[in-house]
Amino acid sequence: MKNFLKILAGAVMLSASAFSTLYAREGDQISIVGSSTVFPFATIVAERFAKNTDFKAPVIESTGSGGGLKLFCAGIGLEHPDVTNASRAIKSSEKEKCVAAGITPVEYLIGYDGITFSNSNKADKFTLTKEEIFKAVSAKIMSNGKMVDNGYKLWSDINPALPNVKIDVLAPPPSSGTRDAFVELVMHSTCKKVYKMPKKGDDGYKALCSALREDGAVTEAGENDNLIIEKLAANKDRFGIFGFSFLDQNKDKVQGSLVDGVEPSMATIADGSYGVSRPLFFYVKKEHIGVVPGIQEYSDYFMGLTKSGGPLEAAGLIPKP
Amino acid sequence: MDINRKNFTRSRKRVETRLKFYGLTSICFSLLMLATLLISIGLNGYTALQQAYFKISIPVDASEFTSEDGNILKNKINLYDWDGTVNRSFNKLFPEVKSRDDRKKLFSIISSNSGYDFKEIVKKRSLDKGKTVLTVWLSLSDDADQYLKGRLSKDIPEKDRRISNQEIKWVDSLVERKIAQLKFNKTFFTAADSREPESAGILGAVVGSALTLTITILFALPLAVMASIYLEYFAKPGKVTDFIEVNINNLAAVPSIVFGLLGLSVFLSTFGLPRSAPLVGGLVLGLMTLPTIIIATRASIRSIPPSIREAALGLGASKMQAAMHHVLPLATPGILTGTIIGMAQALGETAPLLMIGMVAFIIDVPSSFTSSATAMPVQIFMWSDSAERAFYERSSLAILFLVGFLIIMNLIAVVLRKKFEKRW
Numbered sequence: 001m002k003n004f005l006k007i008l009a010g011a012v013m014l015s016a017s018a019f020s021t022l023y024a025r026e027g028d029q030i031s032i033v034g035s036s037t038v039f040p041f042a043t044i045v046a047e048r049f050a051k052n053t054d055f056k057a058p059v060i061e062s063t064g065s066g067g068g069l070k071l072f073c074a075g076i077g078l079e080h081p082d083v084t085n086a087s088r089a090i091k092s093s094e095k096e097k098c099v100a101a102g103i104t105p106v107e108y109l110i111g112y113d114g115i116t117f118s119n120s121n122k123a124d125k126f127t128l129t130k131e132e133i134f135k136a137v138s139a140k141i142m143s144n145g146k147m148v149d150n151g152y153k154l155w156s157d158i159n160p161a162l163p164n165v166k167i168d169v170l171a172p173p174p175s176s177g178t179r180d181a182f183v184e185l186v187m188h189s190t191c192k193k194v195y196k197m198p199k200k201g202d203d204g205y206k207a208l209c210s211a212l213r214e215d216g217a218v219t220e221a222g223e224n225d226n227l228i229i230e231k232l233a234a235n236k237d238r239f240g241i242f243g244f245s246f247l248d249q250n251k252d253k254v255q256g257s258l259v260d261g262v263e264p265s266m267a268t269i270a271d272g273s274y275g276v277s278r279p280l281f282f283y284v285k286k287e288h289i290g291v292v293p294g295i296q297e298y299s300d301y302f303m304g305l306t307k308s309g310g311p312l313e314a315a316g317l318i319p320k321p
Numbered sequence: 322m323d324i325n326r327k328n329f330t331r332s333r334k335r336v337e338t339r340l341k342f343y344g345l346t347s348i349c350f351s352l353l354m355l356a357t358l359l360i361s362i363g364l365n366g367y368t369a370l371q372q373a374y375f376k377i378s379i380p381v382d383a384s385e386f387t388s389e390d391g392n393i394l395k396n397k398i399n400l401y402d403w404d405g406t407v408n409r410s411f412n413k414l415f416p417e418v419k420s421r422d423d424r425k426k427l428f429s430i431i432s433s434n435s436g437y438d439f440k441e442i443v444k445k446r447s448l449d450k451g452k453t454v455l456t457v458w459l460s461l462s463d464d465a466d467q468y469l470k471g472r473l474s475k476d477i478p479e480k481d482r483r484i485s486n487q488e489i490k491w492v493d494s495l496v497e498r499k500i501a502q503l504k505f506n507k508t509f510f511t512a513a514d515s516r517e518p519e520s521a522g523i524l525g526a527v528v529g530s531a532l533t534l535t536i537t538i539l540f541a542l543p544l545a546v547m548a549s550i551y552l553e554y555f556a557k558p559g560k561v562t563d564f565i566e567v568n569i570n571n572l573a574a575v576p577s578i579v580f581g582l583l584g585l586s587v588f589l590s591t592f593g594l595p596r597s598a599p600l601v602g603g604l605v606l607g608l609m610t611l612p613t614i615i616i617a618t619r620a621s622i623r624s625i626p627p628s629i630r631e632a633a634l635g636l637g638a639s640k641m642q643a644a645m646h647h648v649l650p651l652a653t654p655g656i657l658t659g660t661i662i663g664m665a666q667a668l669g670e671t672a673p674l675l676m677i678g679m680v681a682f683i684i685d686v687p688s689s690f691t692s693s694a695t696a697m698p699v700q701i702f703m704w705s706d707s708a709e710r711a712f713y714e715r716s717s718l719a720i721l722f723l724v725g726f727l728i729i730m731n732l733i734a735v736v737l738r739k740k741f742e743k744r745w
Contacts, residue, residue, distance in 0.1 A: 029693060031596065040708065043516045043682045050684050051437040054399060057684035059597055059693040079593055121481065224706050226713075249708040252481045309425075311433060316708075 030058035030292055034068025034085030035177050037113055037243050038280050041312050042085050045302045048311070053301075055294035058083075065177040072105070072283060073098040082288045082295055086281045087113065087177030104286040108299060110306045112318040114244035114269040114277040115182050116256035123236040124163065126257040130275060132158050133259070134190040136167050137218050139211035142195050147208045153217070170221040170228050170240040171212055181278040182241055183210050189275075229253055244269060244277075245316025269318045280317070359724070366717025372506035372519055373466040374458040375431065375495055379410040379439065381455060383448040393444060404436035407459070411435075414500070415491065430488050432460040434520045460508070460519040461501060463711035465492045469503060472710065483710065509718065513686045514700065518711035521704070523719050525686045529599055529679070529694030530668060532687060536603020537610060537667050542660055544607075545614035550644050552615075553622050573612035580609045581673030589677060596678035597693040605673045610663035617659020621652040654741035661734040665727050671698045697723045 032042060039062040050057030063071065065086040072084035073094055090098075090105060098105050117133055119126065135158045140147040155162035172179040191197045191205035198204045212218045221228050221240070228240040233253045240254070244264055247256050256264040260275050268274035282302065289295045305312050308319040386397040408428050412418060418427045432438065442457050460466075464484045467473045469492065479486050495501035513525025548569075556562045584605035588594045594601050625648050633643040674680055680699050687694035695703070701723065704716035 039682070040516070046682065047434075047516050047684055051434065052399060054395070059678075060682040061597070061678055061680065062682075079589070079596070226706060226708070246708055249483070249710075252477050252483070314429075 028293055029056045030083060030295055030298055031081040032058050032060040032083040032085065032282075033063045033071050033081045034061075034083075034282070035065040035087040035280070036062040037065075037087040037177050037245075038085035038110070038282065040245065040315060041110065041280075041317050042282070042302075044311055044315055045298070045305055048305065049294075049298055049301045053294070053297065055297065058294075058298060065180070069094045069098075069283075072285065073101055073103060075101045076103060076285070076287045078292070080285075082285050082292050083298070084283050086283065087278060088180060089279070089281060090283060102287065105283040106286050106299075108282050108284065108303060109320065110280050110282060110302065110317065111312070111320055112269055112277050113280055113316075114264045114274055114318065115178060115185065115241060116244055116247045116264045116276075117239055117241055117259060118232065118247055118254045118256045119239045120232050120236040121251075121253065121255040125255055126155075126162070126239075127261065128162075128257050129260050130186050131190050131194050132162070133186050134209075137169050137171065137212050138187055138209060139213045140208050142191075147203075150213045150215070150217075165237050167217045168235070168238045169218045170231060170238060171218050172241060173220050173222060178241065178243055182276070185276045185278065243316075244318070248316045266313075266318055270321050277318070359721075362717050362720050362724075366714055366719075366721050368470045368472070369509060369714040369718035370506055371470070371503040372508065373461040373469045373501060374504050375461055375501040376456065376458050377407070377410055377414070377500070378454050378456045379406055380452060381406065381443060381448065382452050383443075384451055387448065387450070391447070391450070398440065398444070401440075403440045407431070407435045407439050414495070414498075426485070426487065427491060430462050430465045430484075430491055432462050432517055432519045434515070434517050435459045438520070458504065461492070461495075463518040463709055464488070466519060467711055468492060469496070469501075470714075472714075509715065513684055514682060514695070514703070515684065516682075518707075518709050518715060521712070521715060523697070523700060523722060525683060526695050526697045526700035526719075527722075529602075529683075529687050530696040532599035532690055532694060533602040533606060533679075533696055534664055534668060536600055536690060537607040538660065538664060540604055540607035541611050541614055541663070545611055545618055545660075546649070546656065548611075548615050549618035549622055550649070553619055554640055554644050569612050569615055573616060576672075577609055577670055578672040578676070580605050581676030583608065584673060585676045595691050595693075597681050597683070597695075598691045599679075599687060599694045600690040601677050602674055602679050602694070602696065603690075605677060606667040606670060609670065609673060610667050613663040613666065614656075614659050617662070618652070618656045621655020621659065622648060624655065625651050651743070654737050658734045658738050661730050661737075665730045665734075668696075668730070669698055669723065669727060671696070671702055674699055697726070 032046070034042075039060065042060050046058045046060055049055065061081075065088055068081075068084035069086060069090060071081050074080050090107070095105070117126075117128065135141055135150070135152055136155070138150055141150045141152070142148075152158050152167060154164055154166055156164045158167075172182070187209045188205050191209040192199070195205075197208070200206055212220075221231070225242045225246045228242055229246065229250050232238055232240045239257075244256075247254060247264065248266075262268050262274045264274050264276075269277045282299075284295060284299055304310075306317065306319055307313075310319070313319050386394055386401050388394055408424075411431055412424060412427065415427060418424055438459055439457065443455070446455070461469070464473065465488070468484050468489060473482060473484055475489065484492075492501065508520060509522045511524055512520060512522030515521040552562065552565065556565075584601055588601045588604055589596060629651065630643045630648055633647045634640070638646065671680070674696060679695055680702065681693065681695060682703070683693050683695055685692070697719065701716050701719045704712040704719065
């Protein structure tokens, strides 16, 4: 019994000491957060970086672009990440936060990603305009100069040339950069260019053209793009919105619709003719360079791998032209 | 009257038979579901036990990275052109491939980590000075691996297939020459995560889970036992005790993600503990399992007949002595059962780990409580989210592995209970 007591007391002391020893991160490992779209590319870079240099492998978390920048701009010190990945450029409000915390973010543009509007390759390939996609997924649509609730049920309602099939779209969740980019590049762009709406205000496109419909025609899927692919393969009338790299890896199951007459491919995204593409970035905390070993080397290594013909292109990144 | 009674008995028996039948059907149904689950995961996952390898002889010039007395020079070995060395030797197997583009395609059927894998093999072998030729087995790429396992069908049109006709020809030629074959996938059990399915393993996650659970048990068990003893023997019945009791029971039902948020704000923000560390993960999971263990411990303390404690008290033992010397040893099997079940629950948990950064891509096997780590369910989650097809079978195998662990833990709990259980 005495032994049991001793063990018990020891365990309590151990857990107490573990509790009171205030460690920061082990200082020789780069900590990276940010976009789930850049995540697969960053992990390839990190692995090669660790295996081919003497630096320790960076730790990479997939937090979404917004979440990553929030963590990144929280402050200087080892408890904060050194690098954040983003599938969009840093917003001015985020930059202000960073500057207020004394952080200088250094921007690296690594390449581009296309957003595809895809269906099962057992179904017909669609040719859509951005406006038609907008009419299929937006909560509000333009009718006689006014924004009203979207009532389209079938693709043929939108354009008689399209098949007589129910509209059924799987969209990424609001936390994802893919969703942000889709809203901006398809929905806002339609309202701005086709309907000539102003940006801000109650009748601006930011207020009226950001919501997806909630009447069952659009379903929010999780962050798991593989799941979307499986669901598209199971139901050939369904469409999904996801990044080009997933289309590229699953060409035997799904196909990307032509948007404004252009097929999504490496070439059309790189030269900008495919209209739904976005730049991908990572941001480095200048103040941590030299404090955490290898940050500058990691950044240079990353940029080296983004070149055309490199391993990141093979994984679906579209290199800078 | 008599006949009526007879009929009544018969109908009661009929009801009983029917009830028995319903019960049996329910059991069969649940067993069927469990079997379907395990079999479907098993069928998806068993192929990950094998990996496609190819055999190759590679010349190495050891003098370039070893010192005079035969030690490997750390700064030199990374500068040696490992990728090039492997690729050039592989090219010799297909001398007809000459142009730059064709060679690039040819190298895409071997693992892009081949150079690194070869370097690690060289590090382990003691080399003769000067030039030697090593014959080794290296991994083929994940697409070639999936093709050899029959998971990439030739019937799909070439433009939609992950592996081209030319690549299939090369792989087939390797198999024909008997220098490519499926072998036991040792990497899966000896490596941590990787972006290349052929180099990815589960060891990092297993070690991460072990470190995390160590903290969990060290933190939760003593606290839970102390709390239970206090509540059972020292706390005066009253409103405060009732309040505590209700709250402990409520805590057991709080969604696990809430504990993750708590960990984020308390352990990371306030105490400044490191992100992604098993230390924090263990504390968070400890908080989560605490109520489970307290409830189990209290139940097992209460099941000890009061006469034992009363006898001790009657002979002049203090409350502390009665509890520590007499009740607690008898209650140990029950406490352990509760603890193991709590640990099994913690082992399968991902949600709270998400908030404290343990859902991350980590290439190294964690070495301490503060180094970055993931856990097994997290690894499964991350692999199932990867685009590469070969990760699909690997996540299934990892699921089987995790389920195996859980079954073993629960079996230990059952055996302990059976062995030490006393009937009063």
